[in-house]
Amino acid sequence: MLELYYFPGSLCSQKVKLVLAEKKLKWSDRLINLLTFENLQPNYIRLNPKGVVPTLVHDGKVICDSAMIIRYLDEEFPNPSLIPNELVLRKRMDVWVDLQNRFPMREVMYGNYKGIDGIVLQRSVQIKEKLIPQLMQANPELKERYAAKLEDVKQWNQTIRDSQKIADINAQIEPLLEQLEHQLSQTEWLCGETYSLADVVWTAVLNRLNELNFGYLWKDNSQSKIARYFQCLKDRPSFQAAIQQDKMPLFMITAGLRRIFLGF
Ligand SMILES: N[C@@H](CCC(=O)N[C@@H](CS)C(=O)NCC(=O)O)C(=O)O
Known part of the structure; x- marks a missing residue:
């Protein structure tokens, strides 16, 4: 039994949802409303010490942190595998996942x-x-x-x-994307010829940068490898399931607005 504690629209939750969708796994949702601060309540802090989403619970075992969760899912459910076989490609995958994790997306x-x-x-x-x-x-x-x-x-x-x-953080986005562009001028996916966990995390990030109007950084260049890559990511059924359908239910929005603006 897989249970995912998450907040709709959360970037880190989307990474996990992408992996669940790629592997066609069945899971139960446990919604945590960040706008009413459910993530700060003692019960949730006991589950996830940092009070963040996502948290995966697999047959009672708790796994925190999206980077850990996606690796865990790949180990437990290796079909299809999203980790390359070759050691050098696995190392490259780690580099791309870490690079993204260290970037202050929040x-x-x-x-x-x-x-x-x-x-x-x-x-x-x-x-x-x-x-x-x-x-x-x-x-x-x-x-x-x-x-x-x-x-x-x-x-x-x-x-x-x-x-x-x-402004200083925003100025780091373009150089980051240049690294991505360089890699994609050499390989179809970030770690060679097959889609991997590195592509999963970058799907969520490119989508978020696009939502925040940073898409011009690749859209304005007709030669852009990122533009082609992002389109391939969006064409995958996992994108539909994990990102396009990841809408916040109305009751969470209204409860959130009430809490944030009226204080109850
Ligand atoms: N390193 C963690 C970061 C998780 C994280 O920051 N989640 C955000 C949503 S994307 C969150 O829960 N924010 C609420 C808070 O920090 O209070 C991961 O990858 O799972």
Whole structure:
């Protein structure tokens, strides 16, 4: 039995959903509403110490962190395998997954969404900063986990309020995509001739960059290998299942807006 704790639209959850779809696995959804801070509640912090989505529970075994989860799924359900056989290609896959993981996509998202989405996201981080100390006081046995979360949230809040920092982070996107472009001028997929976990994580990232209007970085160039690659990723049935159909139910939106703007 596979259960996925996730928030619709969350980038890290989409990576896991892509793998589940590629492998045609059946799973049960456990929705966690980040907009009502369900991820900060003691029960969830006990499951996932960092209070983030996604979390996978497989026959009672808990696996946190999308990069760990996608590898775990590939080991447990190796058909079709999304990890190359050749050692050198496996190493290359790790490099592409790590490169993506180290890139501050969270700050790119929270710093660049405009309009109501931007306001909701930025307010949500401010509310977290006030809420965590209260939860920490009410749940002393989880003090260390909450303290670590609070440190992270403070940093996060500072960064997204600092337009220069966001501009500096945004300036790193183009060089990152140049590396991708270079790789794709040599191979069809990131790790050679077959689709791998590296392509999974970059599917979610390219899609998010496109949503945030960074798509011009590849769309404006008719020779762009990324444009061709992104189209191939979007043509896969997993993209439909994991990303296009990944819509937040209305009840989560209304509960989130009420919590963020009215405080209950
Ligand atoms: N390294 C983690 C990061 C997970 C993460 O940051 N998830 C975001 C959603 S994409 C989240 O839960 N944010 C809520 C929060 O940090 O309070 C992973 O890859 O699973």
